[in-house]
Amino acid sequence: QKEVEQNSGPLSVPEGAIASLNCTYSDRGSQSFFWYRQYSGKSPELIMSIYSNGDKEDGRFTAQLNKASQYVSLLIRDSQPSDSATYLCAVGSQAGTALIFGKGTTLSVSS
Amino acid sequence: KAGVTQTPRYLIKTRGQQVTLSCSPISGHRSVSWYQQTPGQGLQFLFEYFSETQRNKGNFPGRFSGRQFSNSRSEMNVSTLELGDSALYLCASSLATAQETQYFGPGTRLLVL
Numbered sequence: 001q002k003e004v005e006q007n008s009g010p011l012s013v014p015e016g017a018i019a020s021l022n023c024t025y026s027d028r029g030s031q032s033f034f035w036y037r038q039y040s041g042k043s044p045e046l047i048m049s050i051y052s053n054g055d056k057e058d059g060r061f062t063a064q065l066n067k068a069s070q071y072v073s074l075l076i077r078d079s080q081p082s083d084s085a086t087y088l089c090a091v092g093s094q095a096g097t098a099l100i101f102g103k104g105t106t107l108s109v110s111s
Numbered sequence: 112k113a114g115v116t117q118t119p120r121y122l123i124k125t126r127g128q129q130v131t132l133s134c135s136p137i138s139g140h141r142s143v144s145w146y147q148q149t150p151g152q153g154l155q156f157l158f159e160y161f162s163e164t165q166r167n168k169g170n171f172p173g174r175f176s177g178r179q180f181s182n183s184r185s186e187m188n189v190s191t192l193e194l195g196d197s198a199l200y201l202c203a204s205s206l207a208t209a210q211e212t213q214y215f216g217p218g219t220r221l222l223v224l
Contacts, residue, residue: 031210032210032211034212034213036215042217043199043201043215043216043217043218044154044201044215045215046212046213046214049212088153088154090213092209092210092211093210094210097167097209097210098144098156098159098167098169098209099144099156099209099210099213100156101146101153101154101156102153103151103152103153104153
């Protein structure tokens with residue numbers, strides 16, 4: 001059974017701080033990795049995708065991938081109250097199989 | 112480019128009834144995946160369609176079914192509704208495979224009474 005694990009939180013950080021969200025996955029053959037943000041009552045929206053080991057930066061967001069450790073993380077710099085949401089990690093394995101989602105980490109940014 | 116659309120947005124049904132939900136993917140996207148989301152369970156994969164064929168299926172009973180049309184639009188059907196089927200049903204589209212970036216529609220919120 002392929003699994004994606006996330007700490008459910010809530011993760012609470014003050015405004016302006018760095019929020020660090022973590023995700024581990026069980027399938028060593030996984031090839032694609034995604035972070036989605038979901039506001040309460042809304043559908044998930046893509047923040048970032050990452051396919052290679054290392055860091056990928058997009059504005060205030062940085063995704064980090066370590067395939068050897070089967071670990072992917074999302075850093076949010078200068079956290080804002082508007083970043084308060086649930087963050088979903090999704091992992092894709094071999095072609096023809098479904099994307100597997102973690103249950104999400106709830107982030108709360110206080111002003 | 113228009114995003115993924117889903118209709119209806121809200122539904123109220125009673126136990127035993129059946130329901131059909133519709134999803135129109137982003138233009139040019141041929142893979143459509145369906146998910147059920149409930150509090151505490153996260154996103155649970157229902158099935159994926161590509162070129163009018165079901166390519167993948169999650170661990171749901173046969174009451175849950177779907178189909179895809181030649182224009183890539185997809186429908187899912189739930190027969191003999193149960194109280195536990197109350198959930199947010201999300202459709203996501205991607206270019207060709209479920210391994211690529213998936214873009215989600217706004218969802219259909221189903222309440223079964």
